[in-house]
Each structure stands twice: as C-alpha cells, then as structure tokens.
Amino acid sequence: MLFNSFEFFAFLSIFLVCFFLLPRRTQPVVVLVASYIFYIGWRPAFALLLAFTTIVDYTTALVMGATDRAALRRAAMITALTINLGILATVKYLDFAISNVVGAAGFFGYDLPQYALSLVLPVGISFYTFQSVGYTLDVYHRRVPTESNLLTYAQYVAFFPQLVAGPIERAAHMLPQFRRAHLPRQENLSGLWLIAYGLFKKMCVADTLAPVVAGIYAHPGNFSGSYTLLATIMFAIQIYCDFSGYSDIARGVARLMDFELMVNFRQPYFATSLTEFWRRWHISLSSWFRDYLYVPLGGSREGERRAIRNIIIVFVLSGVWHGAAWAFVIWGALHGLGLAAERLWRNIVGDADGKNARCRSILGWMWTSVIVLTGWVFFRAGSLDNAIAVFATLRHFGPLDYGTFKTLGLASFEILLLILNLFILVAVDYYINFRPEQLHRLSERIYLPVVGGVALMYYIVLFGVFGRLDFIYFQF
Template sequence: MTFNSLDFLAFFAIVLTVYWLLPHRGQNVFLLVASYFFYGYVHPWFLALILAATGVNYLAALAIERWRWRGKLILTADLVVSLGVLGVYKYLDFFIDNVAALLSLAGLPTAETTLQIFLPVGISFYTFQVIGYTIDVYRGKLQARRDFLDFALFVSFFPQLVAGPIERAAHLLPQVEQKRSFSVENLYSGLLLMIWGFFQKLVVADNVAPIADKAFAIQDPTFYLLWTGALAFTVQILADFSAYTDIARGAARMMGFRLVNNFDNPYFSRSIGDFWRRWHMSLSYWFRDYVYIPLGGNRHGPWRGARNILITFLLSGLWHGASWNFVLWGGYHGLLVLAERLYKTYVPALPARLGRLLLPLKVAATFVLIVFGWMLFRESNGLEWIATHLALRPAAGPPEDVEIAQYLLALVGVYSLPLWLKAAYAWLEAKLGSGGGPGQMAMLTRACLASALFMGILIFRGQDSATFIYFQF
C-alpha cells in the first residue's frame, strides 16, 4: 500500500478513527495489526521477514543484557543474521553478476545464474532501525525491552516503515510506551503536513518526473537535454522523498507521535558536508554513529580519517541499491567531503564579512556539485553510459535541442517554486505548529494553506503518479 493511493486514504481514515477510541494498550495492539496489514497488503510474505527481524533483534538485545560478558559475540551473530538477510535479498544477484563478469574477462565460461530475487520494500530501512536498537543496548545506552508487542510496533510503525525516517529507539520507543492524548493542535498541524507532502509528490515530483525519465531514456542525448534531465531529477528526488517523509510525519503526528525531520532545505547548503547534514538526515547520522565513529572516525590521524570517510560514503552509496552507479555516487560525495576538509585545513578562513558576501556563490557552487552527483545516481544503465554522458560537449548538439531544453527548464522552474518556498513554510510551521501563535489565527492560517494546497493538487497534479523513488531502496 502506497501513500499516493486511495486505498491508503481510506485505510488511514479508519485507523485514525478507531485508534482514538481505544485505551493506550488497545491503541498499540491496533496499530501493530494495522501496520502489519499495511506492509503485507500486496505481498503478505513480506511479514515473515519483518517478524524475523523483530524476533531476532528482540532476543539478541535481551541476551546481550543478560550475558554482558558475551555481548560482543551475541551482537556479532545478530549483525551477521540481520545484514545477511538484507544482503541476500538486495545484493546477491549483484554479486553473482559481477563474479560472472570477472570470469568472462578472464576468458572462463559463465552461465546465467542470477536468482532474480524480489526485493522486499522497506527492508533497508527497518533493518537499519532494528540494528541501531541492538547496538544501543550493547553500548549500554538503552535498556532491552521486555514487551514484545511494543518493540514490534517500534519496528513496524506504518507511517515510517517503508521509507523512513530511520528512527532511533531512544526517540520512538518511549513514545510507543507512553500514553498519548488526543490534541487538536496535532490533528491540524499533522493534516497540513500530510497535505503539503501530497502536494510535493503529486504536483512537483510527478510533473517533473517525465522530463527526467525522457531525458535519461534518450539513446544519444545532447549536452543540454541530458543536464536538463539531471536538473529535473534533482527537483524530483527531493520533492518525492521529502513528500513521503512529510506524509509520514503528518500521519504520525495526528496519532500523537513525533517523527524526526529528514530534510532541512538541503539545496541551500553551503558545502557538500553541509548538504549531508541536511539531506536524509536520519540515514546520514545513522552511518556516522554506527559506521564512521566505530571505524575510528578522525581519531587516528588524517589518513585513517580519510579512509573512514570513504568507506562510510561508499557503503552509503551501496545502501541505496545494488548497482555501481550508486557506489560511484557515494564515492564522489566522499571525495568532495575530503576535499573540503583539506581546504579548511590548509586554506586560511575568509574574513566574516567576505564570507557572508560569498555565501550565495558557495550555495550555487554546492548546488552544481549536487546536480552532478544526481546525474551519477540516476544513470543506472552502466558505467559506460556515465562515461559517454560526461564526454558530451555544449557545442555538439543541434540548435533546436537548446530551445527544447530551455522550455523544459522553464517547466522545471515553475514546478519547483514550492520547494524554494519551503523555507517560509518551515518557518510558519515552527511558529504555528508549536502553538506559539494565536489559536484562532493559527487555525485560520492552516485552513487557508490546506485549501490552497488541496486546490493545487486538484488542478496541477501530474497525469500519472509513480511509486515513491525510495521504495526501491
């Protein structure tokens, strides 16, 4: 079941109504059943995997807490099982393909042996979430939970189950365990957040998606059409993923939960390092806390620090999918972060006033680097296609392609305007969503915003609504 479907709207309306009629324990039981229904709606066999991940990590955390002297062994076994299941479903065919390619290069016979394994939606997200819980118990930062039902709800909570944000147990589990009270404030602010999410998906992402798809589907694209497609994808992936996160946060808020924010105006970043503090923040901080720091961070000298950064970014790229273009994308960002660190180390800082004057230039330069990275991310036809695209020159294409690119860029610009205005929306949400504004004025403002966004959806929504991009990860 996807958020951009009528099935979900009917499902959520029923869940929300019944949920607030129940006591706390009943709410958790009902939410767990609803979450399993949501996840197994199309493919019921998905439930076996999430139940296995839940059970293995639930028992592993209890075992770690009981037998501390064997905690490392238990954690290792848990990681082998959890990451092993993820590896089989997500990377086994990729591994087989690359082994076959190496054998072919060596002149050895190969056979078509890929297993064509179907990737369960959301497996990367809930696997990382549940692993984070077990590691936190091992580190002594969290007590292992005895209540299996509450823990299972933490793992499977349907608003953020399929595409995040990846919640930390220390943040979401207490909200599961504590009594939640109905709040008109949460109801209105959550509804507005959901409508804003639907607007981003149906109006922005779904309208620029055809431009990106057609540009990358051209066999021999010209320079202008290719980079128009890359810019369209840059807008699409932010609107698409941010839309899912906002719908998830809005739905959770209406039920009394607060999920972490996953985006902080990432295209206004002043550096690539700043971008990763603003983009998909729950994943960025997960890799920082559970990969980069355990590898040693920057504690053992610059060379090991550089190695740890590259490993972290390469793994982050591979997390997105079993394809070399994702690995290349992760490595590209890792090298950019290393270049920034070298620059800060050896180049004196600019005077504060000059730094402020150059800020727009920094933002623009960072945005160009981000767009280049999204081209690597989007091109899934192979590394040879990426090399061909990078060799394109502006003067090589016919003049009519320039006119077509200008028209398409204008469309992308029009549809992306709401994203550039999101900073103002975030400011307004902070003022009104926190209850800081006058009650009646806050209600009226939300009603006007919701009405405008809803009308925008009815009038400007794309002809076809595709699946959320991050469902494939």
C-alpha cells in the same frame, strides 16, 4: 499501499477512528495490526520477513540485557547483525555479486555460465534493517535499555508511517512514544499541513518532472547537452521533492496519531558546502552512518589521514546501501572524495569570516551544486554505461525546442503550472530555511496550518498528477 493514493487515505481514516475511539490499552495492538496490514499490501511474504527480523532482534536484545558476560553479549549482538545484514545482502546484492564474479572470470578467460536468482527485494528492507541494527548496537553498548515488551518493540520496527522509506528512527526517540497513551490533541492537526505539503512536492512537482527526466535519461544519445543538463537539474528537484515529500507525509501522519518523527530534510539545496548538504539531506541515514560506522572506525580522533579514509569508507558504503550497481558506488565515492577535499581545504584556509564570507558562501554553493549534480547523473543513470552516455552529450549544447518537451509530457499549460509549483516550493523552503520564526508564529495559530493544509489538498486534487507513481526510495 502508496501515500499518494485514495486507498491509503481511506485506510488512514479508518485507522484513526479505531485508534482514538477504542480503549487506550488497545492502541499498541491497533498500531501493530494496521502496520502489518499496510505492509501486506505489497506482498504477504514481506510481512513474514519483517516479523522474523523483529523476533530475532527482540530475542537477542533480551539475551544482551539479561547477562553481564561479555562473550555472551557479543555472541548475541553478532547473531542479530549476521541475520539482519545477511538477509539484506542476500536479497539485495547476491545477484550483483554473482554477475561481477562471472564478469571477472570472463576477463581472465574463464567462461562461467550466467546465473541469476532474481530475488524480489522487499520494500523498505534497507530502512527497517538499519533501524533494527541501530537498536541492537544501542542495547549492546548500553545506550538504551532492553525493551522487554514484544508488542512495543514490534511497533518500533513496523510503524507504518515510516516503515518503507524512513526516516530511520532511533530506539531512544521512538520506544518511549510507543509506551505512552496517545490522545487526539488540537496541536497535532498541524500534521495536515505536513501531509499536504508532502503530497504537493510529490504530485505537483516530482511526478510532473518524472516523465521528462525518464524520457531524456532513457536515450541520452538522442539529445544535446542542453537537454541532459536540464534533465539532471530536473532530477535533482524531482528526487528532493519525492523523498522529502514522503518524509513530510510520514511526519504528518505520525503527528495526527500523536507521535513525532525526526526531521529528515532541511532544505539541502541551500547548503553552501558539501558538508552542510549532508547535514540537511537524508539526515536519518547520514547520522546513522556517522554514529554506527564513522565514529566506531575512529572518526577524526586519529588524525586527518584516518579521518579522510573513514569519510570515504562511509560514503562508498552509503552508495552500496542505495543499490547494487557500480554507479551507486561511484556516486558515494564522489561525495566521499568531495567531503575529503573540503576538509583539507578548511584546514588550509580556515572557515569563512569577515568581508569574504559572502563571496565564499556563493562559491561554496556553486561547488556543492556541481558535485551534487554530477553525482545525480550516476544516481539516475543506474549504470556506468548510461552515465557515460549522459556525460558524452555535454560536449555539445543546442537550443531547446518546445515540441520536444510537449512530446515528453510538458505542454504549455503544464510548463506554466510547473513554474508556479516551483515558485511555491522555493518560497516555502526559503521561509523555512531563512525565516523560520515567521512560520513558527503562524503555526501557533492552530487554524492556519489546518486551513493551509486543506487548501493545498484542494489544489493537489485539481492540478496534481494521479497515476500511483511509486516513491523513488521504495527501490532501496
């Protein structure tokens, strides 16, 4: 069930009526049943796997909470992590591992038969697995108490607004919200604006750019560097609007329900360093890797060499998290090396200040843009061969032809509409980033977010792309 479908909004309307009109003691059951109905829409077997994961993590957490014996607590923690990460590794990486073993054997002269299990990747498994693993580690390290109520914990794992593409929430933030009653508060109507803005990003920007990016990246050798560079910039906008749009809708739906999800994006393309970019992009994942991998590895406590090693390990694994392909590994390694270079540079020259601050910010933005766009080539290409083919086109540039864009789905009206939509996107993100106090004053007038959300919905109905296009991060 896609957020950008009429079915979802029919489902949401029925859910909200049931959620707020039925007795408050039934709210947890309504949330859980609705979450599983939402997830079953993809495939019933996915829901069985989700339920299995929930029971395993709930049970092992109870064991950790019921004993002070270190060995038993460690055994329960390892059991939960082995099952969670083992399932994820099997469905997501086993075929990739097999193909690489076969390829390596062939390189050394051993002819092994090609074999693939072709397992179906459950939607959102990377997201809810990391959320469950986070809970297990928090209970083990006694950062949060064990949740004794299975219904409460099951809601935390399966909460439908953020189930399939995040944000990856923390138990300390969400479990208390599942324990309290929820009321239809007037201030929660601001969720309508978040939903509308998220749909605008997805249906008016990302899905308008999608066919152009797909057409050029499908056969990069047929285009000059002018087209592949433009397609890469378009993809940077597309993936931002697609993913942050999903996060906005998730936050808006949750807010209508009287829940609050974390902010997952903070206008990352305004960042003036790669370090700042990762404080703004997919915040829930980058903070997860920081807290559950980078810090346990030693963080920056053991000197610069260890810190740089840890950064590179974290980002290589971040690339692996995104997909079973070497292109994703290189994408992660590129960002890890870029962050390591920034760290070394800051140690040499210090932070920007005084008269040179503005100049260094501009240069920092340019540096960040180059690394991010280079990384997006690997990310979008999906394979090393395709990425190399894209980079090969950059040896020669030529003029852009209107007829080519018309063939790819951008005729004159669509181009003018896209320019308008990009202007709206940049203007709103600019005010969110640089003039937040003005937006905060406007949001305090309850009717303005509601009116703005309704007006934007009407605009989307008129000019949005309707075609049930999946969100990009569903594949992860």
